[in-house]
Amino acid sequence: MHEYRSHTCADLTALDVGDNIRLSGWVHRVRDHGGILFIDLRDHYGITQVLCDPDSPVFADLEKVRSEWCIRIDGTVKARDAELVNAKIPTGEIEVFVRDLEVLGASSELPLMVFGDQEYPEETRLKYRYLDLRREKMQKNMIMRSDVVTSIRKRMWDKSFKEFQTPIITASSPEGARDFLVPSRLHPGKFYALPQAPQQFKQLLMVSGFDKYFQIAPCFRDEDPRADRSPTDFYQLDLEMSFVTQQDVFDTIEPVIAGVFEEFGGGRNVDRDWTQISYKDAALWYGSDKPDLRNPIKMQTVSEHFAGSGFAIFAKLLEQDGTQIRAIPAPKGGSRKFCDRMNAFAQKEGLPGMGYIFWREKTADAVAQEMGISVKEAQTKLKSGEVEGGMEAAGPLAKNIGPERTEAIRQQLGLDVGDAAFFLGGKPKAFEGVAGRARNVIGDELGLTDKNRFAFAWVVDFPIYEKDEETGKIDFEHNPFSMPQGGMDALLGDPLEVLGYQYDLACNGYELVSGAIRNHKPEIMFKAFEIAGYGKEEVEKRFGGMVNAFQYGAPPHGGCAAGIDRIVMLLADEANIREVILFPMNQRAEDLMMSAPSEPMADQLMELGLRVIPQD
Secondary structure (H helix, E strand, O other): OOOOOOOOOOOHHHHHHHOOEEEEEEEEEEEEEEEEEEEEOOOEEEEEEEEOHHHOOOHHHHHHHHOOOOOEEEEEEEOOOOHHOOOOOOOOEEEEEEEEEEEOOOOOOOOOOOOOOOOHHHHHHHHHHHHOOHHHHHHHHHHHHHHHHHHHHHHHOOOEEEEEOOOEEEEEOOOOOOOEEEHHHHHOOOOOOOOOOOHHHHHHHHOOOOOOOOOEEEEEEEEEHHHHHHHOEEEEEEEEEOOOOHHHHHHHHHHHHHHHHHHHHOOOOEEEOOEEHHHHHHHHOOOOOOOOOOOOOOEEEEHHHHHHHHOOOHHHHHOOOOEEEEEEHHHHHHHHHHEEEEEEHHHOOOOOOOOEHHHEEEOOOHHHHHHHOOOOHHHHHHOOOOOOOOEEEEEEHHHHHHHHHHHHHHHOOOOOOOOOEEEEEEEEHHHHHHHHHHHHHHHHHHOOOOOOOOOOOEOOOEEOOOEEEOOOOOOEEOOOOEOOOOOHHHHHHHHHHHHOEEEEEEEEEEEEEEEEOOOOOHHHHHHHHHHHHOOOOHHHHHHHHHHOOOOOOOOEEEEEEEEEEEHHHHHHHOOOOOOOOOOOOOOOEEEOOOEEEEOOOOOHHHOOOOOOOOOO
16 A cells, blocks of 8 residues: 555545545544544545544544644545435545554644634735645635646647747846846846846747747736735736737637636636727726726716806816816616715715716605695695606706706716716826726626626727826837837827727736737837937847847737736636735735745855945
8 A cells, every 4th residue: 555545535435435545634624523533634635534433543642633733544434324425525425434543744733724714814824825725715726727827828739839938037128117136146236137027038039930939927026016916926828929910919819818717717707709999998988998897887078068067166177178077877876875975985085075966756845846836735746647757866966057967968878767977077097097996886886797707808009108297208108119000100290199009908807918019110119219208229228139139020020918817816706816826925025934035144245246225
């Protein structure tokens, strides 16, 4: 028999009854039933119930074991009584009577329990991650991650992509985030950088004549953490193709992503009709360049209904250049209670509040006022049907702008009795983010968002440039290495009108994929950077390897990268990306388990020619 096990803890069935077997694993749970010890023994594959009574030669030893001790047992497989069969686990028909025991690894008192669904502070979970990872949910998440990566690889191989590995130690990347720098011992005073992405290398592979490249690539960025972003490193499906258009890239990656979501989505609906939305429309309709299309709400511009109106705040605001009033329709949100909740939301977001109008059945007060009769008479007429109630607009905004304007707004937004609309105004960039978050909250609270669905959308036509409001300086708003739509001719006009062949894929409110058709022509690249104030010499200094390569017959090429961690987070239905990363940093970019970052040794600094300057 094998030194540690003849079977795993998921193998044994009724067909093994009477066999002598050996199992190894962790003590998941101990139960003492009147002198008979029951232990749920767990390994990576499953759980087997083992038992021991005073007739066993190791009963006294088994009494000493505790949760998460690692043990080996020898025993005989027995059939469970019919009423005690556990149909929820593969080994539920049997149990193992223990005849021999070896403690492979005793456990100290546990800082967190593996059995059960207790909640623990994230700091505790990360410090003792090796224990946290023993929990059933975490095991499932990590297995799913492995299976997702395997599936992606197979799908890319099936599309004739070749997998190559690009360098980890390199020069600074053009991705735009902060680099992690690595000091060079052999070249004092100089630094390497960990790659923010394989961007330059994958483009150089296309120049090298490879037609289709991919890798599951580690990327390193010194970023502020968020629930959906790691502060230090992450993995992405990185791919690049030669002689392709934007649509070719879409046609390549769509079946890969959709197939993975269908395979691991747990039966949730996966959209196959992926719409393409311009960046401008995404900002207008959804307040975000990663819209959640499970929510059907589309925001609209309603400035004309407030210009010159009795609502002075919006009317005066619209006298300023570049301002707008936008409405967020809220079907089924037509109650003062809900409107007050959304007002409170806006205040938490730092706004004074949100204007609102809601539509309701006309009250007896309103009928009485219109007909010049008493409220009691109005109630009688409404009840008898002598007078039709109809609807009325309610809320402070409705009173200020009057019935004609409120009716025009209702008709534009397609709303009815029981519905509401919320309003924000100013320069769009200043309020779009809040409007987008308000749209999400409205969709969730009113039950409009379909939670059993993965909804995808390509966001396209990103502007390449933006103007600083204070200085008037033109700078890059998005990827400076995207090919401008219209090529060199586009760069000779108004920079703020230049759009790039750049695209993102959004799913359920998250950015899953980002990519572009690359600017592979040096003269167009130099002109693009010149507009943003970067001279030719600076471009050659910072991106010399790529610029030089483009002078030797560079093919048109493009590609994208899909975030592995974020894909798995969505598939596992987790709200925090750390739930699908084996050993993540905490929100302060610290590894509590390995005590990183740490102070370097004095001899390490001396060897590198560095010294640490104390911070005040």
